[in-house]
Amino acid sequence: xFAPLYKYGLFGAEVSLVVAFVLGIxxxxxxxxxxxxxxxxxxxxxxxxxxxxxxxMFTAIVTAMVGILYLNLTDILDISLIYxxxxxxxxxxxxxxxxxxxxxxxxxxxxxxxxASAIGKIDGFVYIFGALFGMLVFGELFPLFQDxxxxxxxxxxxxxQWLGFSPGTVAFLVILMALGMFWGAEIIEKKYAEKEQEAxxxxxxxxxxxxxxxxxxxxx
Amino acid sequence: xxxxxxxxxxxxxxxxxxxxxLLATFFVMGRGLGASGAMMRVVTYAxxxxxxxxxxxxxxxxxYAGGEQNPLNNWLVFEVIGVVVGGLLSGLLAGRLKWKxxxxxxxxxxxxxxxxxxxxxxxxxxxxxxxxxxxxxxxSGGATLALGSxxxxxxxxxxxxxxxxxxxxxxx
Numbered sequence: 001x002f003a004p005l006y007k008y009g010l011f012g013a014e015v016s017l018v019v020a021f022v023l024g025i026x027x028x029x030x031x032x033x034x035x036x037x038x039x040x041x042x043x044x045x046x047x048x049x050x051x052x053x054x055x056x057m058f059t060a061i062v063t064a065m066v067g068i069l070y071l072n073l074t075d076i077l078d079i080s081l082i083y084x085x086x087x088x089x090x091x092x093x094x095x096x097x098x099x100x101x102x103x104x105x106x107x108x109x110x111x112x113x114x115x116a117s118a119i120g121k122i123d124g125f126v127y128i129f130g131a132l133f134g135m136l137v138f139g140e141l142f143p144l145f146q147d148x149x150x151x152x153x154x155x156x157x158x159x160x161q162w163l164g165f166s167p168g169t170v171a172f173l174v175i176l177m178a179l180g181m182f183w184g185a186e187i188i189e190k191k192y193a194e195k196e197q198e199a200x201x202x203x204x205x206x207x208x209x210x211x212x213x214x215x216x217x218x219x220x
Numbered sequence: 221x222x223x224x225x226x227x228x229x230x231x232x233x234x235x236x237x238x239x240x241x242l243l244a245t246f247f248v249m250g251r252g253l254g255a256s257g258a259m260m261r262v263v264t265y266a267x268x269x270x271x272x273x274x275x276x277x278x279x280x281x282x283x284y285a286g287g288e289q290n291p292l293n294n295w296l297v298f299e300v301i302g303v304v305v306g307g308l309l310s311g312l313l314a315g316r317l318k319w320k321x322x323x324x325x326x327x328x329x330x331x332x333x334x335x336x337x338x339x340x341x342x343x344x345x346x347x348x349x350x351x352x353x354x355x356x357x358x359x360s361g362g363a364t365l366a367l368g369s370x371x372x373x374x375x376x377x378x379x380x381x382x383x384x385x386x387x388x389x390x391x392x
Binding site: 097126143161 | 234239242251260264279305307310321338340342357364367369374387388
């Protein structure tokens with residue numbers, strides 16, 4: 001095994017910052033190309049009109065997950081050297097609730113707000129100031145949350161340990177779940193597109209009858 | 221929206237590319253991507269500039285900038301600068317650079333901006349509570365099958381769907 005390259009000492013801390021910048025560019029470019037620079041597009045997820053967020057996220061998770069497991073299986077990547085988010089169940093669930101509410105109100109998540117601002121979205125800039133303010137408040141009030149923020153600690157817990165399955169089985173289940181959700185997302189998007197089509201006044205529906213079936217191309 | 225504007229990638233293509241970028245990050249660095257951690261460092265930097273004593277006296281701020289530490293000298297901060305550059309680059313090539321506020325037809329611009337600030341505030345607070353955001357927890361922790369990250373991801377989306385009805389006017 002020779003990866004993660006950084007952990008195997010292929011380059012030092014200073015070079016790692018250059019690597020960070022390059023990976024960040026790729027990350028930001030992809031987020032923008034996915035359409036995540038638009039708060040309305042992101043928010044439509046919560047009204048079943050546009051399920052792009054779900055599709056992009058789970059395709060990305062499945063791709064990276066399968067890649068990691070494959071590279072580990074072929075003795076290239078040492079999984080034990082990869083950072084695993086520690087589990088603090090209580091604050092993570094509470095934080096998830098607060099963020100979910102913030103997501104549908106604010107329209108962005110922190111990463112997407114940066115990409116939105118980069119292309120000139122004013123609500124993106126305002127969102128960033130809001131987020132910085134929220135973090136300042138959290139920091140100032142931290143003494144009140146200190147105990148809660150470390151509660152429900154289970155350490156390096158994984159879905160494998162929780163379910164008692166092998167990594168391969170869990171990966172298979174995640175893939176099945178993702179495919180199920182993609183299938184559902186396509187159906188639900190189509191349903192809402194048809195509903196909106198019906199709502200359009202007569203004079204605007206001048207398309208060929210066949211064109212109404214491929215809503216993806218006409219929707220934009 | 222102008223006709224010259226380039227279309228977005230198909231969600232599945234974008235997700236696959238995003239997955240490869242995430243995989244490359246794990247392969248090269250042994251860690252995932254993030255966003256909110258870098259924002260916290262900017263906040264801490266600002267507090268540290270105003271009052272270093274205040275930073276040293278607060279456990280949370282001190283973690284990032286206690287003593288002589290510079291909170292901005294950090295992997296995530298450089299990654300996030302890249303995110304902004306990458307987003308700008310994509311927007312430039314696609315003809316999407318434009319000053320604009322995204323909103324539904326039934327809300328004023330001022331109203332939308334107030335919501336953006338409030339939502340951002342909740343997200344900033346929540347991200348620190350959850351120890352990460354959609355990038356650091358849901359995406360990176362999701363791909364490594366971390367239990368807490370999956371719990372976070374599902375509660376976040378469930379909460380979003382639960383309250384969506386009440387802010388419908390903002391978007392539709």
